[in-house]
Amino acid sequence: MYVAVKGGEAAIANAHRLLADRRRGDRSLPAIGIEQIVNQLGLAVDRVMGEGSLYDRELAALAITQARGDMIEAIFLVRAYRTTLPRFGISVPIDTAAMEIERRISASFKDLPGGQVLGPTFDYTHRLIDPALAEDLPVDAPLTREAPETASPRVTDLLAGEGLIEPDGVVSSEPPGDLTREPLEFPLSRELRLQALARGDEGFLLALGYSTQRGYARTHPFAGEIRIGEVEVRLFVPELGFEVVLGRVRVTECQMVNQFHGNAETPPQFTRGYGLVFGQAERKAMSMALCDRALRAREFGEDIVAPAQDEEFVISHSDNVQATGFVEHLKLPHYVDFQAELDLVRRLRAEHASERKREAAE
Amino acid sequence: MAAALAQGFADPVLDAQQAFRAVLMALAEPGAPRALPGLAHAPPPLPPVLAALALTLLDHETPVWLDRPLADSNAMKSWLAFQCGAPLSDDPARAAFALIAEPAGLPPLALFAQGTDAFPDRSTTILIAATPTRQSLTLTGPGIDGSRKADLPIRPSLVAEWAENRALFPRGVDVVIAGAGEIIGLPRTTRLARG
Amino acid sequence: MSATTAMTRADALRLLALAEPTRLDAVMQSLGPEPAHEVLRPAETGLVMVQGRVGGGGGAFNLGEASVSRASVRLKTGEEGHGYCLGRDSGKARQIALCDALFQRDPASVTSTVLVPLATELAAADARRRAETAATQVDFFTLVRGDD
Secondary structure, three states: OOOOOOOOHHHHHHHHHHHHHHHHOOOOOOOOOHHHHHHHOHHHHHHHHHHHOEEOHHHHHHHHHHOOOOHHHHHHHHHHHHOOOOEEEEOEOOOHHHOEEEEEEOOOOOOOOOOOEOOOOOOOOOOOOOHHHHOOOOOOOOOOOOOOOOOOOOHHHHHHOOOOEOOOOOOOOOOOOOOOOOOOOOOOOHHHHHHHHHOOOHHHHHHHHHHHHOOOOOOOEEEEEEEEEEEEEEEEEOOOOEEEEEEEEEEEEEEEEEOOOOOOOOOOOEEEEEEEEEOOOHHHHHHHHHHHHHOOOOOOOOOOOOHHHOHHHHHHHOOHHHHHHHHHHHHOOOHHHHHHHHHHHHHHHHHHHHHHHHHHHO | OOHHHHOOOOOHHHHHHHHHHHHHHHHHOOOOOEEOOOOOOOOOOOOHHHHHHHHHHOOOOOOEEEOHHHHOOHHHHHHHHHHOOOOEOOOHHHOOEEEEOOHHHOOOHHHOOEOOOOOHHHEOEEEEEOOOOOEEEEEEOOOOOOOEEEEEOOOOHHHHHHHHHHHOOOOOOEEEEEOOOEEEEEOOOOEEEEO | OOOOOOOOHHHHHHHHHHOOHHHHHHHHHOOOOOOOEEEEEEEEEEEEEEEEEHHHOOOEEEEEEEEEEEEEEEEOOOOEEEEEEEOOOHHHHHHHHHHHHHHHHOHHHHHHHHHHHHHHHHHHHHHHHHHHHHOOEOOOOOOOOOOO
């Protein structure tokens, strides 16, 4: 039962003013500029863009500032902002094979065309806090080397010729579902699952991906390929009558390659899990690929025995904006609900006490 | 591409909001005319009020079916692509909206998307120009206190067809009639009787 | 891309969309004063749903949206220009629309004054980044060679 009550307006207004003060902090320090966040906290920006499901670096940086660095709050702000904008259209699908590669590695194939390119990675760092970064010391310019002319085909395309690895699958003429437009109806298509995973919470998907490695839906993954770089986004513009390039977006793509023993129709081959995320987000893309593969259990006739294989469980709980909304709503006034529960518990206790008294008397 | 591209709403936000409000009210009070100024420079042969409805309701996610006179006009189709971005649908059963400039040529209502019991909103909304002649009708149903007498600018055969559409409820099409400076709503819930 | 290869309208729109706004303003200025024009569609910001493909080459899926700005103009001489670019920079979309219209009126001078400089700078920036990336490529070498 809900009973309307009023109050707290002044307290709320004052709390917002206090929030603004604490957000700004010590006024003797310069405020952080949006460009500084875009440039120097780029991976935080990328996470907010990916899970906010809106590619706009400056906007994500502004949201991080407004949220005082609370990433889920920033993601929430971005999600709310996107609902205020009209949608102009749907892009031509991006072509990750034509990526301007900034990092590209394979843990399965050592000598692949285009090579193993480490790019700006934390891998092989010692994970020792560097006190020098606390001072604004000069940073060396990166070294350069003549870039090879060889193309970097997708690893999965290299093996596909032999039939050892499952192909990308059929391309449907029907447009894929869009969870921002239509409510989800389980079971989902793989396309819809990938949309949900791409905007899903990194921590949740990381934990689920980890669980598949520890034996909860074991899928024997290999990192077939991880590539990070920029791709062009193209849109068909009706008034022009042709496709135009809108600009470039940075994405991270992960191809997980998994063992598959085959079944009646299919000989043994490698199957795949796929991850694609806005920005430089390697951990997220890998987790997404692990979850994608685990969620294909039904398709491969595998027993569904673990949480990571349960589509309804994974997809219904992967969105951190939905999750935070429902968890955090518990702090809103529930005075009347609780009053009713209180009355119930008091009555039960009274009944319990009188029952005990009666038993003692007998 | 013709000069017609330029002519959208003078004030895209306010004009679209006012027109949207008019459509809401027209469908909430079936049969009662609602003022809606036509677009000053509608691309012929699209009537000005229909043009205002198109600007208000259509976008790239709403496939639109055009009747013959509109489908034959490249200038009108360019205008629609630029102003609304709406994809054209050859199949009325896949159209979210239909634009009908020549009411005599309206195909049978059953050819349009009827929606499903689970998603009745997936039916076609027909935006149709008013006929020169009117039918004297009595309207009943939701949004009408008792009954409402109205002279609707629709072709005579639509009255019988409407009974079939009404019988499909919750499925069925909705109609918005565009006259001179006004619109009339005819939602699927409304019953029509002669007299 | 050299000035001798004729650029298409799509080539031009790509280079304009990929240009830094300040650079775009600068090269547009060297093209002369802003041409007389009317606004067909005022600059506005919206979204485009960016799609990927399952496995990289399979069925399309919706990856997430990107902010996009667009504008449309018509020169007094009749050419219509349309500008589209990622981001919320409506000024840039308007500049692109103007340049698109001018490109139709006078492709040679727009190509030499605006497009070739932008293409050269883009190629240089891409080459620099590729060279920086290439320096991080792993050269494997064999520690102990087994018997052949």
